[in-house]
Amino acid sequence: MIFTTKAEYGVRLLVELGRHAAEPQPTPTSLKAIAEAEGLPLAYLERIVALLKKAGLVESTRGAHGGYRLARPADDVRMDEVVLALEGAVAPMTCFVDDSEHGRVLCNHEADRGHGCATKLLWTRVQGGVVKALQGTTLADLVAFSDRHSPAPDAPAPVGDALPVA
Template sequence: MKISTKGRYGLTIMMELATKFGEGPTSLKSIAEKHQLSEHYLEQLVAPLRNAGLVKSIRGAYGGYILSKSPEDISSGDVIRVLEGPISPVDFTEEDDPAKRQLWIRIRDGIAQVLDSTTLHDLISYKDEGSQNDSYMFYI
């Protein structure tokens, strides 16, 4: 399964909204500018997220979008399923070899488990253990 720009940019939108959770609406224009993305494309992505009840739109001069639930209550799987559809590495049928079918099911379930157990809060709180920002500084 390859996640398209719909899923990746959708997660970007949702992570930005999660970062600003409780601070009021965030405009798609600001997200588009920050990440150098097309505002028009983001508008196409936010509509299904709104229809699925993951975000709410706020009208007006200082309007934009907010999460409909806290970042801890929205998983990356929620976002990916809305934008990409069902999670499955391949379309398998009953005619497939049972061993192969079992493999595809295990892969699908593994991907779903990771996506469903990773919340927006986890994504915005992630700290790269190998990053230079956390390493010790030695002076000579």
């Protein structure tokens, strides 16, 4: 399953906000500062942050010293709600359809023959595994991981370093 750059950039944006929230005197962070720190396009971040704000994950402050900050503590922000806000329902195959009213993903082949296709069990398990991994990962986990793995200013970037799978 491939998530779009909306999810990637949105998570990176939130990690930057999480880093700033951990500072002794946290202040709102401008999107321009985040775009520069992460090497991301500012115009795209503006659209992404609007989705995160609508989902209640970030809040904004206007003015000369305005910007964005987390709406909740980083350990209270789970990645499943972030991905849902940015991508919609997690569906491993295009034949799965979003049934947001009931919070699940359905196989659209049920309408064809009255039952799901032979692979429905597999894709349902894949979807469940991805959702479980997202639910088990908080923004605080990602902030801590990025802080531990930030190279010294002149150090080479680590190779092959990954988050442990729960």
